[in-house]
Amino acid sequence: MRGVILQGSSKSNGNTNKITLFIKERTGFDIIDLKSKNIGPFDYDFKNRDDDFLPTIKEIVENYDTLIFATPVYWYAMSGIMKNFMDRITDCIKVEKTTGRKLAGKKMGMISCGSGSELKEGFTMPFIESAHYLGMEYLGDIHTWIEDENIPKQLQSDINVFISEKIKREGKPKH
Numbered sequence: 661m662r663g664v665i666l667q668g669s670s671k672s673n674g675n676t677n678k679i680t681l682f683i684k685e686r687t688g689f690d691i692i693d694l695k696s697k698n699i700g701p702f703d704y705d706f707k708n709r710d711d712d713f714l715p716t717i718k719e720i721v722e723n724y725d726t727l728i729f730a731t732p733v734y735w736y737a738m739s740g741i742m743k744n745f746m747d748r749i750t751d752c753i754k755v756e757k758t759t760g761r762k763l764a765g766k767k768m769g770m771i772s773c774g775s776g777s778e779l780k781e782g783f784t785m786p787f788i789e790s791a792h793y794l795g796m797e798y799l800g801d802i803h804t805w806i807e808d809e810n811i812p813k814q815l816q817s818d819i820n821v822f823i824s825e826k827i828k829r830e831g832k833p834k835h
C-alpha cells in the first residue's frame with residue numbers, strides 16, 4: 661500500500677501546498693486536497709453523512725497505509741478544514757465502524773506550515789493523541805515555513821531527513 665498526504669489548507673496552491681508537493685516528489689505519495697472536498701463539521705445527528713467525508717475516508721483506508729496530515733498553522737492550531745476532517749473521524753467510530761476499524765494499524769505523520777520557524781508547544785498533541793486513540797502508529801512530525809516563496813535550503817534538507825528517517829524508513833530520499 662501507498663502513502664497519502666492530506667492537505668488541510670484554505671488555499672489549494674498556498675504555502676502548505678509547496679511543502680506537500682516537495683514531499684510528494686520525494687515519496688511518491690498522493691495528495692488529497694481536503695479543501696476541494698465538501699466536508700461539513702461533525703454533527704451529532706450525522707446530518708452531514710452524505711457529504712464527501714465518507715467516500716474520502718473510505719478511499720484513504722482502502723488504498724493507503726501511511727497518512728500524512730499537512731496543515732497550516734492558523735491561530736496557533738491546525739486549520740479549520742483539518743479540524744473538521746479530524747472531528748468527522750468520529751462518524752467512523754459511531755456509524756461507519758468498519759471503516760473506522762481499518763484505521764488501526766496504519767501510520768500517521770504530521771507536517772505543520774506556519775509563518776516562521778517557531779511552533780508553539782502543544783500543537784502536535786492532538787495528532788499524537790488521536791493516533792494513539794485510533795490505534796495508529798505515530799511516525800513523527802516536522803514544522804515548516806516558506807520564505808520568499810521558497811522552502812529555505814536548511815529546511816529542505818531537514819525535510820529530507822524527516823522523510824528518510826520517519827516516513828519512508830525503507831527508502832532514501834531523492835536529491
Ligand SMILES: Cc1cc2nc3c(=O)[nH]c(=O)nc-3n(C[C@H](O)[C@H](O)[C@H](O)COP(=O)(O)O)c2cc1C
Pocket residue numbers: 669670671673674675676677732733734735736737773774775776778805806
Ligand atoms: C487565519 C490565519 C491564521 C494564522 N495564524 C498563524 C499562527 O497562529 N501562527 C503562525 O505562525 N502563522 C499563522 N498564520 C500564517 C500561516 O500559518 C502561514 O502563512 C502559512 O504558511 C500559510 O499556509 P497556507 O498558504 O497553506 O494557508 C496564519 C494565517 C492565517 C490565514
